[in-house]
Amino acid sequence: MDVGGLIGARVSRVEDVRLLTGRARFVDDVREPGMLEAAILRSPVPHARIVSVDVSKAAALPGVSAVVTGAEVKAAVRGPQPVTWQVIPDMFHPRTYALAVDKVTYPGQGIAAVAAKNRAVAEDALELIDVRYEELPAVSTLEQALAEDAPRLFDEWPSNVLGRTAVRTGDAAAAFAEADVVLSAEFRFPRQMGTPLETRGVVATWDPFTDRLDVWLTTQAPNIAQAAFAEVLGLPVGRIRVRTPDLGGGFGNKFDFYGDEVVACVLSRRTGKPVKLIEDRAESFVATVHSREQKVDIEVAARADGTITGMRGTVYGVLGGALGTAGLSPCWVTAASVTGPYDIAALDMNLVGVATNRTPYGSFRGYGLPKANFVHEHMVELLAKRLGMPAHDIRRRNFIKQFPHQSPVFVFDSGRYEECLDLCLAAVRDAGWERIRQDARARGAAVGIGYSFQNEVTGLGPSRIQTFAGSSHSGFDEEVVRIDSTGHVTVYTGLSAMGQGIHTALAQVAAHTLGVPLDHVTVLSGDTDSSPYSGYGTGASRGAPLGGAAVRTAATRLKAKVLRIAGHILEAAPEDLVITDGVIAVRGVPGRTVTMADIGDAAYRRLGGRLPEDETPTLEEREVYDPVNVATAFGCTAVLAEVDRETGVVTLLGYLIAHDCGTVINPMIVDGQLHGGAAQAIGGALSEELVYDADGRMRTRTFADYLLPSAAEVPPVAISHMATPADHVPGGFKGMGESGVIGGGAAIVNAIVDALPEYDLEITALPITPPRLLALMRKGTGR
Amino acid sequence: MKAAAFEYLRAASCDEAVAALAGEDTAVLAGGQSLVPLLNMRLARPRLVVDINRLADLSYLRRDNGNVVIGALTRHRAAETSAMVATDLPLLAAALRYVGHVSTRNRGTVGGSLAHADPSAELPTVAVALDASIRVQGSHGVRDIAAPDFFVGPHETALAPGELLVSVSFPVVPGAVSVQELPFRGCDLVVVAAVAVEDGICAQARIAVGGAGPTPIRASAVEEALIGRPVTDAVIAAAVAEFTCDPPDSLHAPASYRREMASVLTRRAIGTAVHT
Known part of the structure; x- marks a missing residue:
């Protein structure tokens, strides 16, 4: 929806000059006086009892200030690492601490830590720590964890299954009993992770005399981190300052709260000095949360006309050897969203959380949705094939058409799914893909077109519902809009700037609403001492809808005050005034104006005769926005792919996304978010996998091993926008930061299948690497 | 990922480098594209790192009797963009485009790639295909080693302790x-x-x-x-x-x-x- 003005304008990002000229400041740039650097000794083995940890030689090394073991860290803190999401109340949540205390449950788990004069000396000291492990059999895979005689990860819990629940709606048993067609499939999603260019880092200063904790932290959620520090360290929130400078990417895994930052605090308190702890790339592959890994069994019941009447099955979340802050919730989202954009009356999805000796499971762009999308889009294609119908007919028949719509869990506020599908098909038509495919086939090449349709819950979320859903954090957002004495505007936000352009987006909303030029607005974030409170931080695609809505409401109230003051000065009724480019004019009376600078002066400095008697000085409004519902974005992805039949190599020739995230604040930012998400979808579908060997040890330790797509593998991505505003969100904004990654996998795989009609492929495991695709093709033809 | 402590010598001459390399546990630093990651991951822990980046006389491309001779310190990018290499050694020019990316090739050296002896690296493969001759210098003087004999195993070469790879000679072949x-x-x-x-x-x-x-x-x-x-x-x-x-x-x-x-x-x- 084009509302005119700066909302919807494709303006350059205000962050970019700083970022592109090397003037950004990241956590590793922080150098406090007297600062020490720390390193963590990580277990090479997946499963073991710690017999002893001898740190005496490390402690004696010149340049070393402190060495702490897991037991010492446990003794120095108030409680275990928090699990923010506890979606199953009676699930077993193992109490784990920042470092392993007496048992190792995953390779990479921290055992001890050193603070030294620099990182090199800290790493020297790690080599002098003598740990004796009594190795236990590794429980590295889902199958190993579920085996009847499986070794148990936790002595205090009788099974590696930590919890079970179900998401149910309607009468699934009846739907399956009455179905004309029942289809089933089993899916395997691999371990993958977000890999921001900047790894995680912390600089902690715990003043031993005042007991104040000052932390620089790579976090997407400063207020959640602040609360977690308070909980773990036993400090009041008010004594904890969390500062977040520029983030070099987040992708969800910087949403989670890690033991490493607690270790830095403990080391700082012990030494009385600031302690920097920067995760290096090699350790990031074991120390930053992993995601995606699931097994999903699914059955679909349908009528002969293509109406899907029920779904049932089981999501196995392959968790790690400890729970991250996200707990099992990404896997719960998969189960809760497996019906996607379709109006399916009955659902019976089981959810099983299984612990393995792997890195903890956590947040990654898309959360549970890429898996859910892959499942429903696979089943739609399968049903189409079974019934001999075009897959888009199945989609159209089953699309949700009436809004708001109560899905198995969420209420979808609005959507125009058929129009979005049509928009995507029009883009494919305009790009001439059918002709390209036809020509390719004529010369014997394997070229195919694949589609997926997605919807996506964004803008988390209603705070009271989050409490009932098992979140220990709320979903509201607070922003402050201030006009200063020169008439310039400052927006204060608790959201984190991680490269996504949130400063630009919020500045556009403020400038648009107040009627001032964009470069008169500054956005400040990243300091819990001065930033407003963000209940959930920068995750769950909520920055634009919640931050945007709060800024818009605050700026609207502030504008009313500006107009009252201006009306007083101009001797005109506020409703007769208009603000354009920072100048307030009386409608229809040329020349009778005051500037925003005049209003600022009247509110802060020379009040007499200009600020109305009943107005308080200053120009500032604070808005706490707690949404009544989530906002549902949606989109359709189309992929043109070529398969090399001899090598199994898949080359993406084209990538189109038709997308709707309500009112768009900045189409260029939305495009960029969708492009970045698409790149992660491509990696997730074709190459990325964290590999454990047969002994349960981690093999993927560098980017030579973890195969991210490079520029050569990512085709140009074209976006078609449409806008169905979220009526319940001031401004109508919906989130879109995760959209690009959700539908990519299914569309890519559907394109591969379409490119190779002679093989009748069914691809249900990712990533589909060249060797795997070739093997599948040969299995299909019995070669 | 910080290197273990090592001694560092910036060699001012080939002779000085060779003399230093005669000691125990030494490593040669040229472009650093392989050595520095190995140092940082502590997979390489030399006592002494001998930096040869100031040895300008090891950086050259010249024709010699039907061969193209390339000094060990010649950067990948210099060889890749050389008109002589384009004419006489098109296979090398083509292969270099697959080495890392431009910024890697701006630092990486021809001698460094050969001495690193990654079995799947482009330069060693070209050297074996063309039967290049690799010249090394030690306290004994220089000797030439045929590429197939130079590569002994993954990251293993026929370089003896105290020897420095100084140049490689590629025969010009038609085709x-x-x-x-x-x-x-x-x-x-x-x-x-x-x-x-x-x-x-x-x-x-x-x-x-x-x-x-x-x-x-x-x-x-x-x-x-x-x-x-x-x-x-x-x-x-x-x-x-x-x-x-x-x-x-x-x-x-x-x-x-x-x-x-x-x-x-x-x-x-x-x-x-x-x-x-």
Whole structure:
């Protein structure tokens, strides 16, 4: 929806000059006086009892200030690492601490830590720590964890299954009993992770005399981190300052709260000095949360006309050897969203959380949705094939058409799914893909077109519902809009700037609403001492809808005050005034104006005769926005792919996304978010996998091993926008930061299948690497 | 990922470098594209790092008696963009474009790639294909080692302690060239081919496969099966069938796939070269 003005304008990002000229400041740039650097000794083995940890030689090394073991860290803190999401109340949540205390449950788990004069000396000291492990059999895979005689990860819990629940709606048993067609499939999603260019880092200063904790932290959620520090360290929130400078990417895994930052605090308190702890790339592959890994069994019941009447099955979340802050919730989202954009009356999805000796499971762009999308889009294609119908007919028949719509869990506020599908098909038509495919086939090449349709819950979320859903954090957002004495505007936000352009987006909303030029607005974030409170931080695609809505409401109230003051000065009724480019004019009376600078002066400095008697000085409004519902974005992805039949190599020739995230604040930012998400979808579908060997040890330790797509593998991505505003969100904004990654996998795989009609492929495991695709093709033809 | 402590010497002359390298546990720092990550991951823990970046007389490209001689310190990018290399060593020019990316090639050196002896790296594979001669200098003076003898195993060479690789001499061979890799890094193979065709008959062929064994493999049987025969698809296919290798599994590709791809890429390299 084009509302005119700066909302919807494709303006350059205000962050970019700083970022592109090397003037950004990241956590590793922080150098406090007297600062020490720390390193963590990580277990090479997946499963073991710690017999002893001898740190005496490390402690004696010149340049070393402190060495702490897991037991010492446990003794120095108030409680275990928090699990923010506890979606199953009676699930077993193992109490784990920042470092392993007496048992190792995953390779990479921290055992001890050193603070030294620099990182090199800290790493020297790690080599002098003598740990004796009594190795236990590794429980590295889902199958190993579920085996009847499986070794148990936790002595205090009788099974590696930590919890079970179900998401149910309607009468699934009846739907399956009455179905004309029942289809089933089993899916395997691999371990993958977000890999921001900047790894995680912390600089902690715990003043031993005042007991104040000052932390620089790579976090997407400063207020959640602040609360977690308070909980773990036993400090009041008010004594904890969390500062977040520029983030070099987040992708969800910087949403989670890690033991490493607690270790830095403990080391700082012990030494009385600031302690920097920067995760290096090699350790990031074991120390930053992993995601995606699931097994999903699914059955679909349908009528002969293509109406899907029920779904049932089981999501196995392959968790790690400890729970991250996200707990099992990404896997719960998969189960809760497996019906996607379709109006399916009955659902019976089981959810099983299984612990393995792997890195903890956590947040990654898309959360549970890429898996859910892959499942429903696979089943739609399968049903189409079974019934001999075009897959888009199945989609159209089953699309949700009436809004708001109560899905198995969420209420979808609005959507125009058929129009979005049509928009995507029009883009494919305009790009001439059918002709390209036809020509390719004529010369014997394997070229195919694949589609997926997605919807996506964004803008988390209603705070009271989050409490009932098992979140220990709320979903509201607070922003402050201030006009200063020169008439310039400052927006204060608790959201984190991680490269996504949130400063630009919020500045556009403020400038648009107040009627001032964009470069008169500054956005400040990243300091819990001065930033407003963000209940959930920068995750769950909520920055634009919640931050945007709060800024818009605050700026609207502030504008009313500006107009009252201006009306007083101009001797005109506020409703007769208009603000354009920072100048307030009386409608229809040329020349009778005051500037925003005049209003600022009247509110802060020379009040007499200009600020109305009943107005308080200053120009500032604070808005706490707690949404009544989530906002549902949606989109359709189309992929043109070529398969090399001899090598199994898949080359993406084209990538189109038709997308709707309500009112768009900045189409260029939305495009960029969708492009970045698409790149992660491509990696997730074709190459990325964290590999454990047969002994349960981690093999993927560098980017030579973890195969991210490079520029050569990512085709140009074209976006078609449409806008169905979220009526319940001031401004109508919906989130879109995760959209690009959700539908990519299914569309890519559907394109591969379409490119190779002679093989009748069914691809249900990712990533589909060249060797795997070739093997599948040969299995299909019995070669 | 910080290096363990080491001593550092910035050599002012080749002789000084060689003298320093005669000690125990030394490493040569040239472009640093392989050594520095190894140091940082503590996979290499030399006592002494000898920096040869100031040895300007090791950076050159020159013609010499039907060969192109390249100084060890010559940056990849200098060789890649050299008109002489483009004319006389098109296979090297083509292969260099597959080495890392431009900023890697601005730092990385020709001698460094050879001495690092990654079995799937482009430069060693080209050296084996062309039967290059590698010159090393030690306290005894200089000696020349034929490329097939220079590469001993993965990251292992015939360099003796105290020797410094100073130059490599590539013979100029006729023919069109092709370098083939899969756009899938998990496969980790490279095939290089230079094939000369006269009147439809293969006159000369130089083919090597990197990544399919502990060192790059010269596909001699394939070359022999091509030379003197018309370069038809059938002849090429039959020649490639002569190629055998026993590559290990890689993290993302089983040995069977890598073996098969070595043949596919070899066939494509020959086909592309002869159709150029």
